[in-house]
Amino acid sequence: MEDREIVDLYWQRSDLAISETNQKYGRYCHTIAYNICGTQEDAEECVSDTWFRAWNLMPCERPPVLSAFLGRITRNFAINCIKAKNRIKRGGGEAILALDELAECIPGGTNPEQSLEEKELETAIGRFVSELSETEREVFVLRYWYLVPLLDIAEKLQFSMGKVKSILFRTRKKLSAFLQEEGLC
Amino acid sequence: MLDTLTLLRAMNGIHEEDVVMAGTIYFSNKKMPHIKTKRLITFALAATLLLTFGITAYATGFFGLIDSQMGDAVVEYYGVDPISGIIDSREKMAQGLNRVPVRVVSLQGWCGSPEYLANQEWQSFYDDYVLNNYYGDEVPNPGLKTDTWYESHSRIYPAYTPALKEKVLELCEKYSLKPLDHCEENMGADSFYRYLGTDEVFNTSAFAGQEFQLEALEYLGYDAGTFQTQFSFFPDGDPYSDSFEDLMLSRAAKGCFRTGYALFPEDEELDEWAYTNCFGDTLCLMLGENYGLILCDSDYAFLSLQVNFSFLDNTSGEPISHELLERAADLVYFGTLAQELPQKTA
Numbered sequence: 124m125e126d127r128e129i130v131d132l133y134w135q136r137s138d139l140a141i142s143e144t145n146q147k148y149g150r151y152c153h154t155i156a157y158n159i160c161g162t163q164e165d166a167e168e169c170v171s172d173t174w175f176r177a178w179n180l181m182p183c184e185r186p187p188v189l190s191a192f193l194g195r196i197t198r199n200f201a202i203n204c205i206k207a208k209n210r211i212k213r214g215g216g217e218a219i220l221a222l223d224e225l226a227e228c229i230p231g232g233t234n235p236e237q238s239l240e241e242k243e244l245e246t247a248i249g250r251f252v253s254e255l256s257e258t259e260r261e262v263f264v265l266r267y268w269y270l271v272p273l274l275d276i277a278e279k280l281q282f283s284m285g286k287v288k289s290i291l292f293r294t295r296k297k298l299s300a301f302l303q304e305e306g307l308c
Numbered sequence: 309m310l311d312t313l314t315l316l317r318a319m320n321g322i323h324e325e326d327v328v329m330a331g332t333i334y335f336s337n338k339k340m341p342h343i344k345t346k347r348l349i350t351f352a353l354a355a356t357l358l359l360t361f362g363i364t365a366y367a368t369g370f371f372g373l374i375d376s377q378m379g380d381a382v383v384e385y386y387g388v389d390p391i392s393g394i395i396d397s398r399e400k401m402a403q404g405l406n407r408v409p410v411r412v413v414s415l416q417g418w419c420g421s422p423e424y425l426a427n428q429e430w431q432s433f434y435d436d437y438v439l440n441n442y443y444g445d446e447v448p449n450p451g452l453k454t455d456t457w458y459e460s461h462s463r464i465y466p467a468y469t470p471a472l473k474e475k476v477l478e479l480c481e482k483y484s485l486k487p488l489d490h491c492e493e494n495m496g497a498d499s500f501y502r503y504l505g506t507d508e509v510f511n512t513s514a515f516a517g518q519e520f521q522l523e524a525l526e527y528l529g530y531d532a533g534t535f536q537t538q539f540s541f542f543p544d545g546d547p548y549s550d551s552f553e554d555l556m557l558s559r560a561a562k563g564c565f566r567t568g569y570a571l572f573p574e575d576e577e578l579d580e581w582a583y584t585n586c587f588g589d590t591l592c593l594m595l596g597e598n599y600g601l602i603l604c605d606s607d608y609a610f611l612s613l614q615v616n617f618s619f620l621d622n623t624s625g626e627p628i629s630h631e632l633l634e635r636a637a638d639l640v641y642f643g644t645l646a647q648e649l650p651q652k653t654a
Contacts, residue, residue: 190328195327198320199320202317221316229311246321248321261333264326264329264330267319268319269330280333289554
């Protein structure tokens with residue numbers, strides 16, 4: 124079923140909306156959640172929460188790209204999950220590794236209680252990524268949006284692990300400089 | 309101040325089209341090859357070169373492409389045009405234009421050396437075997453489960469059937485070379501130095517900025533100090549720069565059988581010259597438009613430094629200059645690596 128038709132089901136409050144969404148994007152959202160949470164149980168819970176949230180957001184929202192819309196919701200639930208369950212230290216899928224990597228982008232340590240204009244940061248991140256080269260963009264998004272393991276990225280793109288790590292290392296350095304220039308860290 | 313979790317969450321700001329594009333790659337059932345190649349190789353030319361030019365090279369004292377080329381090949385690529393860097397292979401594939409003729413260059417020794425001859429014979433055998441669908445041998449082969457040799461040598465030789473394993477051992481005996489039996493794979497310059505038994509590898513003191521990205525250095529270390537390592541070099545000293553070169557430094561210890569090669573486009577004019585680096589090491593430099601190769605021979609090892617090591621995957625997009633290649637030649641203590649390494653005898 125096309126995305127437009129699935130969104131129409133939500134707007135019509137049809138019972139088929141969730142089942143059609145699950146059929147088309149169940150695996151997609153589950154993979155995103157699992158990469159972050161690290162357990163099947165939590166991933167399934169995140170996916171269920173995603174369908175519930177999507178039901179509440181539509182109507183009102185009519186997302187042009189359903190995969191990105193749902194994926195973003197799932198990401199947020201999964202990140203909240205590992206935060207809530209204190210998984211960061213005990214191991215939450217690829218998230219703990221990605222968080223360690225991203226720490227390089229933030230000079231001078233972290234303060235978990237800080238307040239920040241997240242929307243401004245999101246906009247800046249979007250701009251930063253869009254200005255990367257195609258190869259860097261693909262690798263960066265796979266790693267830090269989808270939290271794909273490095274080996275999987277290497278296999279999918281037919282790169283060596285060294286090349287993937289090298290690209291990510293350079294891109295994180297760029298991100299660090301970018302965030303400082305923008306006054307965001 | 310920013311925390312990492314907030315930064316991770318802020319990745320939601322990545323534009324939808326970029327998320328979708330990456331998702332298409334990830335969730336596709338097929339691997340998305342940026343570079344996928346198939347090689348057809350013949351060695352008739354190399355044999356002619358040996359007969360016609362070998363004596364000339366020894367007479368002049370300069371060893372270059374003529375002395376290192378093992379043969380010609382045609383590489384069939386999928387994904388990215390190696391010249392333009394544009395992803396347009398579908399149309400070119402349809403027209404049969406996704407092929408590049410290449411020169412295959414030895415990284416084990418000069419023409420006529422046992423290491424060169426063994427590798428040449430291996431490449432010829434391997435390509436014929438693969439192109440003819442392994443002559444009916446089963447792949448994956450049941451032997452992989454029963455013979456531990458395959459697993460222990462999986463990072464050393466591309467030998468995954470009994471025929472390939474036998475060829476490795478046969479060539480070792482024929483050319484009186486030792487097979488490589490040990491491999492360690494690790495990351496970071498400190499690990500690499502420990503493996504080598506020396507830290508006199510990279511000339512970091514000659515460069516004031518952050519030209520090297522040695523934290524991300526990866527290496528495969530074999531017996532007798534045979535190794536290959538990959539790292540990035542930023543010529544302008546800016547690690548954030550888009551202008552960088554990928555380098556692969558290799559050492560093939562004499563007396564050992566090692567596979568591997570470098571490729572140059574066949575229709576590209578190459579510059580080659582002898583260069584004495586800042587340490588007094590005499591090197592052979594070869595330069596194509598997007599790819600450079602530095603070779604150094606000694607009684608103990610054959611060394612190679614590939615700059616932007618796959619011309620099929622030119623990440624920097626910039627042509628390599630003579631000056632840059634000579635700067636690369638100053639990066640490495642070739643003299644140290646050319647000697648017998650501590651506790652690394654064949």
